[in-house]
Amino acid sequence: MTALPHTIPAMPTTRQPGCPFDPPKELVEARAHSPISRFPFPDGHQGWIVTGYDLARAILADSRFSSRKELMRHHPTIDYGDIEVPPAPPGEFLLMDEPQHSRYRRPLVGRFTVRRMRMLTERVEQITAEHLDAMEQAGPAADLVTAFAKPIPAVVICELLGVPYEDRGRFQENIDTFLGGEAGDEELLAAYAATQQYLAELVAAKRAHPTDDVLSDLTDGDLTDEELKGMALILLSAGFDTTANMLALGTFALLRNPEQLAALRADPGLTDQAVEELLRYLSVAKQFSRVALEDVELAGHTIEAGTTVILSLSTANRDPDRFPDPHTLDLRRKDGAHLAFSHGIHQCLGQQLARVELRVALPALLRRFPTLRLAVPAGEVALRPETADIYGVKSLPVTWDA
Template sequence: MPNSLPAVAELPMTRPEGRPWDPPEEFARLRAEQPLCRLTFPDGHVGWLATSHALVREVLADPRFSSRQELMHSPLPGANALERMPPADPGMFIRADGIEHSRYRTMLTGKFTVRRMRQLTDRIEQFASELLDAMERQGSSADLVTAFARPLPALVICDLLGVPYADREFFQERTATINDADATPEVMEQALNEAGAFLYELVKAKRADPTDDLLSDLTKEDLTEPELIQIALLLLGGGLDTTTNMIGLGTFALLSHPEQLAALRAEPELIDGAVEELMRFLTIAPVSARSALEDIELGGRQVKAGETVAVAMHAANRDPEKYPDPDTLDVRRRAVGQLGFGHGVHQCLGQQLGRIEMQVGFRGLIRRFPHLRLAVPADQVRTREDSFIGVYGLPVAWDEV
């Protein structure tokens, strides 16, 4: 087919009213009519947009498509989309290709084994129980994000990295600011600098006196301090924002689909599979991108070297060719192949940890508060719809015993 099709003027961003977990409706038409179409990026670059499950998987699995940010045009609107990014700092392995990427990835994969992650389950259950205890003590209502969805992954990542208990509040405050979309660029930069300085001192301490944690393990590898700090910041970002949004928005979605929540209450054994379905249904990291390193045949068209392909993960996860009745949340569905954790060599390194946190979090929440409900009308829940989707807060209530 020729490449002369008219370009979509911009990435669709407006979600259906009252359904923040659903992709913009335009994606269903694009996926049906032209699953690989031209897209005009915010900086004027005319690249591509892939919307089907098969094409998104193909792009993410093909090493001829690069993750290097200096080669990329951002499909997302915003000031950053108008400027080309410099090469990523050493240690930022999600923005590296080939040997450079595999060096970091291989090093870290051995420290994120399923076995090691499962060993953390008892600690995660302890953290979840303590947070739910605190929620229960404070009365019959709370903001689920600040009381549970945000502190749970923060406690877990601090434990994993070996952040001393006395420093965890400082560390969590800085990381919350880094992930706060309402923070000004200046405040966010200050928090990032303070977190970086903290990690620099922590890395020095771990080198001098290693303990039983991931950061101590990494100090034994052939890594410089800047690399260690960058890896720690990357693990921090991936381990906090994703799980926070999944628990917050996932709870909102379940409360808005009471028959699905009732099924989980009646059959708690469904929760592990429900996490996969929620990852598919929500797709909290909805859009990614890759840039072609050479001319590549894709979906019957030729992507030229240097062109960026935006991959619509949320559209792919709602592809009826892959999932029957894809716009329905079904906790009994086997959501095999869902792309919420990505795909290919850059698939989320901490996906097993994330799964355990979500499984423990949802299980504990449903067990502890069997009559959990929204404390405000659904249209008053403030949702986040940028590079991630989620909720800024989720006021919930329950019946006191």
């Protein structure tokens, strides 16, 4: 006889006080009970939450589970009633299945290879040095988010896609608004509409006058302007927001773990391992959703066709069956097979770019400011709400010895 499934009655909206890097305790406790739990959505839909590593990884690679936007009519914290969700706009391939997904992703794959991203290292080093110079000249105190963590990935991704320098501030502000988890509906929709309008104008400009960037290259194919606009939105938002929050939250985590910080300062050869461990430990892209296209048996339970499954990647990346002592930040951890970049056909296209930026920017920051420290008590650091798509800090006041 199959045991009754564990139930998570509501999606946690806060983390434990004093534990800003740990997943909500309700999800950790659920994982200790079972890798999969029942979850009643606010609209009454009976879904599931997966908190175990092996199960989450398996679902991400299983074509019986869909990423299609129009099938995901359930939000973990909001009851939208009977609103019908439309399919993803053209080009927004993260919310599509095959073959549409590959139609948009395939033209990009060759532009985000490991080799090409490594060739960008020198430019990332230049951008990082420029922002560290500005921090030092304005110091000895700064908000690391606005002075360092946001502008570096914003400049990098905008240069890759050919966004003019003078437009980057507006783009960054709008992305912050509709991904930050705190804007009201009107403000969020206005920011999203402004971004869509700007990208439409940018695509038209690239088609008329191509320059040396990814978006201009894509205008040579058979993609429509609407498709290019959707692809640009995915690349700009994903390429900026996740890396920005990893840089800020990663620095915060290192400052709160002085032994690990000292180890990284003492051994620059530890950088690659350190980046992978920070990606695992922090899991800023906390969760994804999938919908079962048919009845699927998982861990002794039947996931019925049409059922939404939330994959808690932050908890899966802390699964003790996969990572020994998972709640400890250990920069010497050798197993980096985390799910921070997802898995399967939707594995993050820009993961190598993110790695280059993290491997360059974090060590450069620590070298430039050997006495870097928090300028406020750790408990006063402003965190993004748990409802944000990407977790992180809103501001990180730091100081150093001049």
